[in-house]
Amino acid sequence: MATSSSSSLVYHHLLFFFLVLLLQAPPCPAAGGSWSLLLPSVGISAMHMQLLPNDRVVMYDRTDFGVSNISLPDGKCRPNSTDCSAHSVEYDIASNSIRPLMVLTNVWCSSGTLMPDGRLVQTGGWDDGYRVVRIYKSCDSCDWQEIPNGLNQQRWYATNHILPDGKQIIIGGRQAFNYEFYPKMTTPENSPSFPFLVQTNDPNVENNLYPFVFLNPDGNLFVFANNRAILFDYSKNQVVKTYPTMPGGQPRNYPSTGSAVLLPLTIRNGTVNAVEVLVCGGAPKGAFVNANKGKFDGALDNCGRIKISDPNPQWVMETMPMARVMGDMLLLPNGHVLIINGVSAGVAGWELGRNPVLSPVVYQPNKQVGSRFEVQNPSTIPRVYHSTSVLLRDGRILVGGSNPHDKYEFTNVLYPTELSLEAFSPSYLDSTSSGLRPQIIFPGKTSRIRYGKRVVIVFTVSGVVDRSSVSVTMVAPPFNTHSFSMNQRLLVLDGGVVTKIRGSQGTESLSPHRPPVTLLLLEIIFYL
DSSP states (O other): OOOOTTOEEEGGGTOEEEEEOOBSOOOOOSSOOEEEEEESOOSSOOSEEEEOTTSEEEEEOOSSSSOOSSBOGGGOOOSSTTOOBOSEEEEETTTTEEEEEOOOSOOTTOEEEEOTTSOEEEEOOSGGGTTOEEEEOOSTTOOOEEETTOSSSOOSSOEEEEOTTSOEEEEOOTTOOBEEEESOSSSSOOOOBOHHHHHTOBTTTBOOBSOEEEEOTTSOEEEEETTEEEEEETTTTEEEEEOOOOTTOOOOSBTSOOEEEEOOEEEETTEESOOEEEEEOOOOTTHHHHHTTTOOOBOOOEEEEEETTSSSOOEEEEEOSSOOBSOEEEEOTTSOEEEEOOEEEEOSSTTOEEEEOOSOEEEOTTSOTTSOEEEOOOOSSOOOTTEEEEEOTTSOEEEEEOOOSSSOOOSSSSSOOOOOEEEEEOGGGSGGGGGGOOEEEESOTTOEEETTSEEEEEEEESSOBOGGGOEEEEEEOOEEETTEEETOEEEEOBOOOEEEEESOTTTOOSSTTSOOOEEEEEEEEOOO
């Protein structure tokens, strides 16, 4: 884990604490979770989404399709006077309200990630946005700041990831077989070539856009594109390891869009022994060409899991309950993986997907092969091409977007442009589990923690706790677009001894108006 022991941060700027308790809980139902409609319209179709440090979510869409359904405030207009509508909004979770923002250049199919100070640095796009860097720091009156020519290369459908030194790497993009950094390490700075992106590019189809990128604990990058992966030393521009091609050889990246996660990293004595990646869904070879001819091939129904830290890593294939292309994969605070959104036929692109998959699926990594998937209750709203989702700090999943058209279309189309915002609540938020959810009393929202130092966590719970099975997870909120969550990471922290400091489990109240609770203390060591 590459960081400095002297570094510190306000923890909720980048990582959110969660407590996971193995309690005397009722068995989970075969289908769990619930849906709620938060807003019927946020004014835009949320193609890109990022949770911010202050519990707000910034969303944005293209700027070149015409006017949106929300106006800019105070009579503002973009550089041309014909478009006075907003193409970006900020959602306030607490008030369930929207504030319009003004983005000037085209952010269509762009990328980004949060910086260590909590700012969103977003890069690239299309046309006048190809080489633009945009910065958003949330406050009641803040808006987008744009840096023209902030990138060396045009970046459209690229992937970003934060690095141990606090910079971000920007990899690939359409016809961009290279990578660069932001902020720049030197001035001027070249964009090193990346032959792996040439090797994985299918002529006239691509199948390697928005590559799946994860930071390995050794400081190298795991990069998956099309149907294969490498471990890459970006500082030396060297391939450290080449992994086997995923069995079947089917494409998993845009436009045959699957998704991927770095499975939870369990830390013991400051090290991670096993590092695993899970890649799910996608579309078979030829599906893009066929879809453009009106033939919609069935999506892929399998996942590949690989232990990238093994000296001789091999893919282990698993079958999902249903096929899915354009599905999002999100890490839940309990270490499970949520697979949500997408369709079961076709590919990503304008009007190229069919048969929405309305039911999310939960993948439980620690169960045996064959029993890891659990189908959840369905939504009623199709979320197809250009849909998004992010994990919120309260454990819900925010779901928005969906627009398979080159402009906003609300009638006489198969899947209308979707402006609504929903929340999916996994089964751990069911009312039957209300007595089993811990409440963190300390650290507070503005507490500071240091790498390699002990952190005391004080929490309450009203259920009966098996103290030996209490664990703490930390989640880095990712940037989500096009079925991939960039910079997504979940840590299971080094455990300490749980100590009861007040209350008798399940019998003593802290006040007459609160249910019986136990006040517990846990000391852990923080490693990023």
